[in-house]
Amino acid sequence: MSDSAPLVEYHGNCHCGAFKFTFKAREITQAKTCDCAICSKNGYIWGQPDGDSFTVVKGDENALVSYEFGKRALAHKFCSTCGSSVMVRWKIDSMGKAALINIRTVQNLDSTKLPLGDVFKGSTFGDAYQPPAAVPTGPVPDGSTVYHGSCHCGAVAYTLHSPEEITSATDCNCSICWRNAAVWAYPQTTQLTFRGVPDTVTEYAFSSHKAHHCFCKTCGVSVYTYFTDFERMEGKTALNLRTVNGFDLGSLDLKKGNGRELKPLYEVPA
The missing domain is CATH 2.170.150.70 (Metal Binding Protein, Guanine Nucleotide Exchange Factor; Chain A)
Known part of the structure; x- marks a missing residue:
């Protein structure tokens, strides 16, 4: 899409409504995903606000739970009440205050109908994800x-x-x-x-x-x-x-x- 395309204002919220936001972006026409472990487990679909257009209209971004791992370049943020994973913030100086929005939380956007774009190969960055130790159990029933x-x-x-x-x-x-x-x-x-x-x-x-x-x-x-x-x-x-x-x-x-x-x-x- 051309950089001269008009911006669309989007509104979103966590499920319980404790956190609400708006942002402007070029019209979202593709489902942009990543294959890294956290994105796969959360099923993120990413959208990027234009410039500094991301605005909190209810709640406080600092009140969201922030989850960091690996090199801690990103802070994944979710609501502590309903668990909705809303966004990530870059934590490295070169990215400034850049954010990505999980468009599953955007209102009036049927992301089920968006065609799948190229999958970002986040799994190739940093050390490979190591699942935790298996939970021990009793004997495994035959045929299980x-x-x-x-x-x-x-x-x-x-x-x-x-x-x-x-x-x-x-x-x-x-x-x-x-x-x-x-x-x-x-x-x-x-x-x-x-x-x-x-x-x-x-x-x-x-x-x-x-x-x-x-x-x-x-x-x-x-x-x-x-x-x-x-x-x-x-x-x-x-x-x-x-x-x-x-x-x-x-x-x-x-x-x-x-x-x-x-x-x-x-x-x-x-």
Whole structure:
């Protein structure tokens, strides 16, 4: 797109509405992604504000949880209440105050319809990501497939003994799942062994309060959801397959969940 193209003003917010912002940019016409570990686990889609047009209209950027790792060139920022990963800030002097915005948090932008642009190969920079140690469990039932996974920082980790290989999952477009980029499988809760739960997770529930979305307090990655008073999900935990070590999401039979249309419809909190 030409640099002379007009700027569009975008508005966004974390899910709970504690943090709201605006920025101007050339019209967003592609989904720009990165294959590094944190971007993959959070399913970021990136947009870059024009100049210093990023403006906070509610809340305080400094109140967002900031997660840094590796060479600490970037601060990944998420809401401590709902876990929405909103943005990153460069921390090196040559980049000034440059920011990238996770456009999954932008209002009235159907990023599901954006064509995928070139994937930035962030995985080739710095040291390769090392998953945390596997969570030990008891004997593995015969015929089971074992999966290990975690948030990015490793404070929350798990082992799953699945009676069969995971070949399908649900990609839900509801207001919270889309922001978290969650890709869900629904194993029996008894098949999961966690480390760091519940001490290192924050639970976020809204609307019916039947689904409790759990994300790491340190790095903000959405790991799992558990359910209360929800007969269809009794005895099950929703596991975000983005957090499974070495899992090939492209191999899945991905079912689209249209949670966006479920009543009551999500409205941006005042």
